[in-house]
Amino acid sequence: MKQRLVVIGAGMASGRMLEHLFEADPGAFEVTLFGAEPRGNYNRIMLSPVLSGEKTYDEIVTHDADWYRDNNVNCRFGETVTAIDRKRKVVISKDGETAYDKLLIATGSAPFIIPVAGKELPGVMAFRDLDDVNNMVAAAGKPGAKAVVIGGGLLGLEAAAALRLRGMEVVVLHLMGHLMERQLDPAAGYLLQRELESRGIKVHCKAQTKAILGNDRVEAVALDDGTVYPADIVVMAVGIRPETRIATDSGLHVERGIIVSDQMVTSDPDVLAIGECVEHENVVYGLVAPLYDMAKVAARTLLKQDAAFRPVQTATQLKVTGVSVYSAGDFADAEDREEIVLRDASAGVYKRLVLKDDRLIGAVLYGETGDGSWFFDLMKRGAEISEMRDTLIFGQAYQGGAQLDPMAAVAALPDDAEICGCNGVCKSTITGAIVGKGLTSLDDVRAHTKASASCGSCTGLVEKLLASTLGDAYNPAAIQPICPCTDLGHDEVRRLIVAKGLKSIPAVMQELEWKTSCGCAKCRPALNYYLLSTWPGEYEDDNQSRFINERVHANIQKDGTYSVVPRMWGGITNPRELRAIADVADKFAIPTIKVTGGQRIDLLGVKKEDLPAVWADLNAAGMVSGAAYAKGLRTVKTCVGSDWCRFGTQDSTGLGVRIEKFMWGSWTPAKVKMAVSGCPRNCAEATCKDVGVICVDSGYEIHFAGAAGLDIKGTEVLCHAKTEDEALEIIVALTQLYREQGRYLERIYKWAKRVGSDSIKANIVEDLEKRRYYFERFVYSQKFAQVDPWEERVNGKDAHEFAAMAEFGFPQAAE
Amino acid sequence: MSNWIAIGSINDIPRRGARCVKSPIGTIAVFRTAEDEIYAIEDRCPHKGGPLSQGIVHGAQVTCPLHNWVFSLETGEAQGADEGRVRTVALRLDGETILMDADLVMAIAAE
Numbered sequence: 059m060k061q062r063l064v065v066i067g068a069g070m071a072s073g074r075m076l077e078h079l080f081e082a083d084p085g086a087f088e089v090t091l092f093g094a095e096p097r098g099n100y101n102r103i104m105l106s107p108v109l110s111g112e113k114t115y116d117e118i119v120t121h122d123a124d125w126y127r128d129n130n131v132n133c134r135f136g137e138t139v140t141a142i143d144r145k146r147k148v149v150i151s152k153d154g155e156t157a158y159d160k161l162l163i164a165t166g167s168a169p170f171i172i173p174v175a176g177k178e179l180p181g182v183m184a185f186r187d188l189d190d191v192n193n194m195v196a197a198a199g200k201p202g203a204k205a206v207v208i209g210g211g212l213l214g215l216e217a218a219a220a221l222r223l224r225g226m227e228v229v230v231l232h233l234m235g236h237l238m239e240r241q242l243d244p245a246a247g248y249l250l251q252r253e254l255e256s257r258g259i260k261v262h263c264k265a266q267t268k269a270i271l272g273n274d275r276v277e278a279v280a281l282d283d284g285t286v287y288p289a290d291i292v293v294m295a296v297g298i299r300p301e302t303r304i305a306t307d308s309g310l311h312v313e314r315g316i317i318v319s320d321q322m323v324t325s326d327p328d329v330l331a332i333g334e335c336v337e338h339e340n341v342v343y344g345l346v347a348p349l350y351d352m353a354k355v356a357a358r359t360l361l362k363q364d365a366a367f368r369p370v371q372t373a374t375q376l377k378v379t380g381v382s383v384y385s386a387g388d389f390a391d392a393e394d395r396e397e398i399v400l401r402d403a404s405a406g407v408y409k410r411l412v413l414k415d416d417r418l419i420g421a422v423l424y425g426e427t428g429d430g431s432w433f434f435d436l437m438k439r440g441a442e443i444s445e446m447r448d449t450l451i452f453g454q455a456y457q458g459g460a461q462l463d464p465m466a467a468v469a470a471l472p473d474d475a476e477i478c479g480c481n482g483v484c485k486s487t488i489t490g491a492i493v494g495k496g497l498t499s500l501d502d503v504r505a506h507t508k509a510s511a512s513c514g515s516c517t518g519l520v521e522k523l524l525a526s527t528l529g530d531a532y533n534p535a536a537i538q539p540i541c542p543c544t545d546l547g548h549d550e551v552r553r554l555i556v557a558k559g560l561k562s563i564p565a566v567m568q569e570l571e572w573k574t575s576c577g578c579a580k581c582r583p584a585l586n587y588y589l590l591s592t593w594p595g596e597y598e599d600d601n602q603s604r605f606i607n608e609r610v611h612a613n614i615q616k617d618g619t620y621s622v623v624p625r626m627w628g629g630i631t632n633p634r635e636l637r638a639i640a641d642v643a644d645k646f647a648i649p650t651i652k653v654t655g656g657q658r659i660d661l662l663g664v665k666k667e668d669l670p671a672v673w674a675d676l677n678a679a680g681m682v683s684g685a686a687y688a689k690g691l692r693t694v695k696t697c698v699g700s701d702w703c704r705f706g707t708q709d710s711t712g713l714g715v716r717i718e719k720f721m722w723g724s725w726t727p728a729k730v731k732m733a734v735s736g737c738p739r740n741c742a743e744a745t746c747k748d749v750g751v752i753c754v755d756s757g758y759e760i761h762f763a764g765a766a767g768l769d770i771k772g773t774e775v776l777c778h779a780k781t782e783d784e785a786l787e788i789i790v791a792l793t794q795l796y797r798e799q800g801r802y803l804e805r806i807y808k809w810a811k812r813v814g815s816d817s818i819k820a821n822i823v824e825d826l827e828k829r830r831y832y833f834e835r836f837v838y839s840q841k842f843a844q845v846d847p848w849e850e851r852v853n854g855k856d857a858h859e860f861a862a863m864a865e866f867g868f869p870q871a872a873e
Numbered sequence: 874m875s876n877w878i879a880i881g882s883i884n885d886i887p888r889r890g891a892r893c894v895k896s897p898i899g900t901i902a903v904f905r906t907a908e909d910e911i912y913a914i915e916d917r918c919p920h921k922g923g924p925l926s927q928g929i930v931h932g933a934q935v936t937c938p939l940h941n942w943v944f945s946l947e948t949g950e951a952q953g954a955d956e957g958r959v960r961t962v963a964l965r966l967d968g969e970t971i972l973m974d975a976d977l978v979m980a981i982a983a984e
Contacts, residue, residue, distance in 0.1 A: 576889065576907045579929040579936035579943070602889040606927040606938040614938055618924040863892035863903060864880035866975065 060088045063360065064149055064156055066139045066304065067164035068093030070102055071333030071349045073121055075162065078357035080129050086361060089131045090156055092149070095187055096136030098126060102187070103346060103480070103512055109191045110220035112571065142308035144326055160328055160360055163305055163316060167298035167334040167344070172208065176270030182292045185217045197291040198224035205229070206279045206289040208267055210237040214295035215254065221293075222259050229287045230254070231265035231279065233296075241385045245401075246408050246424040253381055253406065262287075300335045300342055315342045320366035322356040332356045338367060346512060347482045370482070381406075382423075384430035387437050388412065389420035398451045409451055416444045429453035431519065435475045468522040477519050480512035488520060492527045500524065541580035543572050548801035552588050561593055563600055577603075584802035587689065590725055591797050594839035601856065607687035610859050611847040612669055620669060621662040623686035624676050625722065628696045628714035628734075629657030638679030642672055656693030656731065658684055667860050673848035682722075682846040689803070690725045691732070691793075694718040695743065699736030699753065708753035710736035713782055717789060723843040724836070727800035727809070730793065745773045748806040749789055758785040762792060762818075763810040771807055774815055777823040791829045792822050794836035876979075877965055877972035883911060884969060891926040891935070894973065897982040901962055902926030903971065904946050906933055911971055912946035913964050919957035 063079075065072050068091050079087065093099075099121040107113040126133050134151065141150040148155040169184035171177055181197070183190050194217070197203055203226050207218045210232025222228045230237075236247030237254075251261045266282040270292055278288045300315035311317040311325035315337030322330045332352040334344055343349060348369055358365035389412045391397075400409040405425065411433065412420035417440050421433040432454040436443060443450055454470065471477075473486035491497055491506045503520055504511040510520045525532045539545050546554070551570060560566045563585050567577060577585070582603035589597040607613050612620035626635070639659055643651055650662040664672055673683075685692060694717045697703065699710030714734040733744035734751040744750030746766035750773050752759040757780040761773035776792065779785040795818060800809040810818060821828045851860075886892045886905040893916060894901045900916035902925050910933060916926045923939030933946045943952040949961040960981060963974040 574932060576931045578931045578934075579941065582929060582931065602887055602930065605929065610927075614924075614927060616921065616939065618922070618927070858885060858887065858890075858892060862895050862900075863885055865895040866878060866880075867897060 061086065061159040062157060063087035063089045063160045063162065064158035065089065065091045065162045065164060066149065067166055067333070067335075068095070068099050068133075068135060069164060069166045069333065070099065070120070070346060071166070071353050072162060072164035073099035074350050074353035075164070075332060075356050076121075076129070076131065078354055079360060082357060082361055082363075084129065087160070089129075090158075091126070091131050091133050091135075092137055092139050092151065092156075093133075093135045094138045095189070097188065098122065098133065098135060100188070101512060105185070105188070105191055106216035106220050108188070109185075109194060109217065110223040111195075112223075112573065114571075115188060139304060142304060142329075144308055144310075144329065147328065158328075160330065162356065162360075163324070163329065163331040163335060164333045165301040165304060165335045168301045169294060170297040170299050171294050172267060172296055174267050174269050176272060176276065177294075179270055179272045179276045180274070181272070181276035181290065182270060182294065185213055185293050185295050186298075194221060194291060194293065195224065198226045200290065201225075202227070203290045204288050205291050205293060206231060206287050207293045207295060208279070209293075209295035209297070210234070210261065210263065211240065211295065211297070212238060214293070215250075217293050217295055218259050219254065219257065222257055226290075228258075229260040229262060229289075231267060231281070231287075232261065232263045233265060235263055237261065237263070238383070241422075242383065242424070243389055243410060243422050245399075245410070246383065246385075246422050249406060249408050249424050250381060250383070298334065298344065300337070302335055305331065305335070313337050318367075320355075320368075321359040322352055322367060323359060330356050330359060338369065341369065343369075346480045350481055382425060382427040384423040384427035385421065386430070386434045387418070387420035389422050395419070398447075400451045411451055413443070413447075416442055416447075418443055418450075428518075431471065431475055431477065435472060439472075468519060469526045477523065478507075478509035478512070478516045480516075481508040483507050483509040485523065488523050489527050492524060498524075498528065498532065540584055541578055543574045543577050543581050544570065546570060548584065551585070552592070555588055555592055561589065561597055563589065563603060579605075587725060587727065587802050591839070595842045608689070610666065610669065610856075611683050611685075611687060611851065612664065613687045615662065617663075619663045619665055621660050621686070622664050622669070622672055622676070623654065623658055623660045623684040624681035625684040625718070626658040626681075627718050628694055628711050630696075630711060630715065631659075635679055635681055638676060638681065642675045645675070646672055648672075654686070654693075656686075657695050658686075658693065660686070667862070670851050670857075670860055674852040677846070677849050677852055683848045685722065688725065689728050690723070691718070691721045691730050693731055695731070695733035695747070697734075697736050697741040699734075703736055705739060706736035706753070707755050708736060708758065708782075710734040710742065710751070710753050713751065713753075713758070713785065714742075716782070717786060720786060721790065721793065721836075721840075723845065724793070724797070724840060725843065726793065726797050728803050728805045730796075730806065732789070746770070747773065749792065751785060751789070757781065760785060760788050760792075763807040763815070765805065765807045769807070774810070776819065787829065787833050788822060790836050791832035792818070794832040794839075795821055797836070797839075798832075875963070875974045876976040878975045879967075879970050880973045881971055882969045883909065883966065883971055886911075889930040891928075891930065893926050896978050898978055900924070900926070901973070901978070902935075903964070903973075904930055904935065906930060906946070910946075911964050911966060913962040913973060914944065914946060914949050915959045915962075917959065918942055918944075919951070919959060920955070925959065 101118040101120050104118040108115055137151050139149045139151045148157045169186045183193050198221055205221045205226045205228045207214045207230045210230050218228045218230045236244045237250050238247055254261055268280045268282045270276055271278040271280055276289055276292050278286050279292055280286045302312045302316050305316045306312045316324055316331040316335055318324055318331050318336045318338055322332050324331050333349050352367055355365040355367045396413045398411045407425040410422045418436045423430055471485050475485045477483055477485050488507050488509050495506055497503055503509055510517045538547055540548055554570055558569055560569055566585050583605055586600050586603040601609050612622050614620055646668050648661045648664055652660045654660050694714040696711045696714030700706035700708055701711055730748045732749045733742040733747045735742040735744045736753045738752055744752055745761055746764040750761040759778055760776040762776050764773035765771040779788055796806055796809055880894050888905055889907050891902045891904045894903055901913050902916040904912045916924050918925055918937040920942050921939055923937040925935050925937055927938045928935040934943050936943050942955045949959045951957045963977055965972040
């Protein structure tokens with residue numbers, strides 16, 4: 059018969075133990091898992107990003123329902139074990155008794171609540187589990203809500219930063235003289251305090267909490283020095299204590315924690331304990347790495363294999379709300395010690411090394427922690443550093459002269475150098491797995507070794523190991539984010555807009571976890587374009603996410619006036635239009651009239667409030683907006699072609715006009731300028747345009763991807779078309795492909811370079827069905843696009859854009 | 874003492890947008906954020922005089938339409954690497970009516 063294993067506590071330590079157990083021998087035990095929380099195991103280290111809203115709970119779940127089912131774990135979540143009867147070998151919970159052959163206690167720790175008056179008031183909470191997070195998120199929803207965080211250690215600061223990101227007013231109260239005094243020396247603590255204060259968090263050190271005030275719920279926190287901070291919530295993050303009550307009650311040997319042997323066995327041979335609730339050789343552990351080691355040992359002990367817990371010296375590499383902090387060893391001041399300090403205040407960097415007898419015994423790094431593992435390695439090995447003492451503080455790259463290459467620094471790390479502190483993974487384990495299992499990506503390494511899978515602060519190192527081990531075979535997806543509001547690149551955002559059916563800017567920002575509430579001037583116009591081009595007819599254009607020129611359909615000039623460019627189809631005009639332009643210029647005293655490079659006329663210096671009236675007069679003469687301001691089709695420049703020119707081979711003017719009438723009004727990733735020349739003499743300069751046509755006797759040569767701006771580049775030939783209809787279809791399909799693939803503000807030549815001309819030709823030239831498909835999609839989107847924006851505004855649309863809201867002058871003398 | 878004068882309704886300004894108020898110190902840009910906060914600043918970028926009212930509004934910031942300087946609407950300070958500030962003018966909301974501190978404007982005009 060299978061042995062029955064009962065596990066009390068469904069946290070990170072027991073979760074890891076079960077993984078090892080099932081991996082080694084899936085059939086050895088019938089497992090019942092009790093957890094006080096009504097949910098399975100999740101990565102508790104990542105609760106801070108959930109609190110700040112950067113991650114969702116789902117993303118930090120480490121064992122989901124499928125995993126428990128696949129491993130036949132009998133889950134009793136939300137059910138607290140109230141007693142253990144060791145004589146009868148049963149545990150007692152609300153639903154009765156559960157018998158065990160082996161019992162594992164992994165109850166973790168409980169937040170320490172300081173014993174002050176008012177600590178029971180509603181609104182006082184810990185920061186320990188998802189319920190706490192949900193409570194805090196709910197409280198942060200109230201505008202102007204205030205939080206007081208008691209405790210300036212890692213946990214308290216993570217909570218404070220996250221609540222600040224949620225928009226709360228936050229005060230941190232810390233009993234000691236500087237923040238994180240266990241990990242940082244006073245100087246680094248000061249830098250951290252300054253950083254947090256720059257984000258609007260108030261820090262009050264040497265704060266002795268006297269009482270929490272309030273009637274029905276918390277209202278304020280009072281300090282011994284008389285300060286009172288108003289508070290809607292109070293977060294207690296002063297520390298944790300091992301949760302040992304159930305072990306004590308059952309008569310197990312408990313001191314500060316449950317006493318365990320090297321094998322993780324308690325004073326009862328059938329009861330094991332691991333995690334933050336245990337005490338091993340007078341030490342209680344809180345960091346995740348030793349807990350995972352305990353999990354490994356406990357699994358082996360249960361399977362009757364030899365194993366012993368050997369605590370290793372651990373370094374603390376922490377990311378406090380985006381600030382990198384690293385500390386290791388002993389960094390207190392003392393008589394027999396020397397120190398080397400590097401400060402770069404403007405860059406926010408502070409490094410301090412503590413030396414004793416020419417050996418490194420402690421390090422504190424703030425702001426720049428890349429050399430942490432190298433210092434830690436020197437410390438563990440007890441290496442003599444007198445030779446490199448002068449340059450030691452500059453890190454590994456400065457030793458031995460040559461290595462300025464970070465890759466070389468990683469490659470030079472010894473095999474047993476610890477890369478992932480959370481999971482205790484050393485370099486050789488990672489490189490061994492990369493080679494042995496043929497891993498090629500960060501996700502592979504995470505899956506196989508757990509390195510970088512917990513807090514993620516070693517991700518850079520793991521990527522460098524992948525690169526140095528695989529050489530050119532490693533091809534990380536170097537994705538440039540759209541802007542600092544997101545980590546996603548243009549292509550990913552576009553794909554996700556389609557995949558998730560996102561149809562508004564708020565929906566994109568919510569679903570794709572934008573880091574800002576409202577985006578910025580970079581991402582909003584891009585999102586507006588992507589949504590508009592993806593959902594023609596469905597998406598409602600967001601005017602406020604457009605650059606001013608597109609918002610008011612004119613070009614802003616350096617003095618805040620605008621320029622107005624009516625369309626002249628193919629560059630052809632007539633006396634009526636020219637008269638209307640002249641009349642408008644007179645009527646509105648327009649100072650400058652200029653012929654543009656795109657064969658039309660620019661009226662410069664129009665006052666904003668005059669724009670609708672100017673447009674009304676131009677509309678009356680049959681002219682519409684030339685979209686000279688748009689990320690869209692601008693002009694189709696032409697020569698006179700076979701109509702007049704003795705060399706003209708085709709009706710280039712006619713084709714230009716036809717293209718422009720077909721395509722006007724369409725929005726594109728960046729501006730699109732076209733031209734049609736009637737013969738290879740190319741008077742319309744078609745070979746430096748985004749799309750150009752050179753007419754020849756046998757038909758039409760279609761060119762694309764030229765540039766004549768910041769870059770100068772001749773076009774490439776796309777293909778040859780026999781008829782005007784075919785030429786139009788190719789040009790339209792090409793533009794549609796660009797509309798769907800181009801990144802916002804990426805001109806056609808850059809898009810073509812990125813995706814490759816071959817892939818464009820494959821879609822537009824070689825595959826006639828695809829060409830037709832893209833053509834049809836363009837035609838469909840034009841149904842909603844070909845509305846003259848000027849006419850709309852003459853008829854009153856967006857009237858608020860063109861008029862001042864109010865006007866007032868100097869006060870008049872009293873009557 | 875402040876002399877609060879009504880300049881219009883909050884509904885006259887689109888969310889994440891701005892309107893202009895003409896005053897003795899030149900044009901004042903009045904902003905309404907996505908969260909319905911209102912702010913007023915000089916409508917003139919200290920860099921090259923761009924009309925900030927025409928910029929894209931994001932959070933409580935605006936990006937100048939001419940050269941993309943970003944200003945805090947709360948403090949008037951240029952953000953990021955750029956240095957400079959625009960003057961802010963106090964506003965108050967009475968129901969839906971926006972009130973501007975005209976005395977402050979006059980004081981600036983008198984400088």
